[in-house]
Amino acid sequence: MATSQLIEDLQQALPDSRFVLRGSEGYDDLNKRYQSALNTEISPSCIFLPKSKDEVSTFLKHAGPRALSGEAPMAVYGAGCQPLPGCANVQDGITVNLSLLRGIDIEEGRVSIGAGERWGAVYEELGKKGLGVAGGRSAKSGIGGLALEGGLSFHSSRHGFVCDNVINYEVVLASGEIVNANAETNADLWRALRGGGNNFGVVTRFDFATFDQGPMYGGSVYYFAPSFPQQIRHLVDELQKPDASKDTHLMISTGYAAMFGPQMMCQNQVYHNHPEENPTVLQPFTSLSPQLDQLNSMRVLSLTESAKEQAGDSPVIQRSAYFNTTLKADASILQEAAEIYTAGLEPIKPCEGLICSMTLQPYARSLLEASAAKGGNSLGPSPDGGPLVSVLLLTYWSNKSDDAAVLGTMEKILEAIKSRAAAKGLLVPYTYMNYAFASQDPIGSYGAESKAELQRVSKRYDPEGLLQKGVPGGFKLFT
């Protein structure tokens, strides 16, 4: 049976207005809401916009068998911020767009968030009560991708990955059954969801632990490439301290954009979770000279304002891709990575619209300890291996005709960094799912034990493998 027949059947079981068919009014607008043009050029037959968990359940009961047979594949869209092609959209299938599942309910010690919300709205609501949550750094970013794949937050050094802070997932399983997964109920599912991606069902609500949150100090500093090695040393020095701060969030980047001229430019995005102006711990990253003073945005600001500033950094829809790897917090290999990256970019610099960066983000020892203390996750890295540094290669470009050159170059750079690090014993077998491209294997990188457990949990909650075969996008468990 073709997708069109299935859609007709679904329209009998659910309100007509929930279905936006290809070619109809509103379709193009909805299908444009992805961070990367690699996803907007995928065109589903229909976009399904459920308004409740019960509608998601009804949908899965009807559509599941035909997705399983391959006749009408599905995708699940949170806010479309992950650039991986096809992770949240599906050619000629049905994309379940969760953006109408709203609601931010704050109770004692927790915030319950509908799967269609964005972090900016969550921070605004919590901010009214002097509260915060370890969520995404950008106001525009969605909840699901982060809460199911890991997630780096302004608060990760103290509170772990974003997923470590989820205390309950409300999930519609492949069968259509609606369950809660937390430390007491369906605990194996709860743990698997913390990093297991879209492999276990459609999550309709996420409950997060909250904490007191006042103003913070942070922003961006721009400077020139000759200072980058020193910034790497400062980053590693801070991470390697036995008493490294749990209140900082440090990101340092080197990158290229034609508008800045032929040379590499660098950016530090650094935060301290206290309102003190230019605290000692941030001074190595903020007081460097020379810098582009007019672009320095360091100031005391709220969590909401920090997330708005981060959202402002992302360009309008372009072709974009992420690649990543993880290295030990060692200045020599991080410096070599920067050199490999800088040299490796040369062949693609003429590509129209090229904006690219290599960002170093710590997985501080305290982050990994917080993960373990909060019940663990499926990701792999343990505190004894830390501190670690995520190396993210983020690239934007304009033309499809440059896809092969840009993606091929990034793969080459990544492999060169990994092989150099492996030779020095400084490569860590962890690939962050949110930042991974199709050629990478994040779930394999979690380790054999974690992957086997994810597969076991999948067989328990989705015995027929709907989320494996019927939802082909994203990183799957049985490859």
Ligand SMILES: Cc1cc2nc3c(=O)[nH]c(=O)nc-3n(C[C@H](O)[C@H](O)[C@H](O)COP(=O)(O)OP(=O)(O)OC[C@H]3O[C@@H](n4cnc5c(N)ncnc54)[C@H](O)[C@@H]3O)c2cc1C
């Ligand atoms: C502007 C911007 C800011 C970012 N900020 C951060 C950051 O601070 N920290 C960080 O670590 N990363 C960040 N990223 C990367 C980010 O982690 C991913 O973009 C993240 O996956 C976005 O989540 P989303 O809900 O929009 O995901 P989508 O792109 O909609 O989906 C991503 C994957 O999650 C699945 N999924 C989403 N929601 C659900 C659900 N409810 N149930 C089941 N499956 C679901 C989808 O099927 C898909 O496979 C950012 C990206 C952008 C573009």
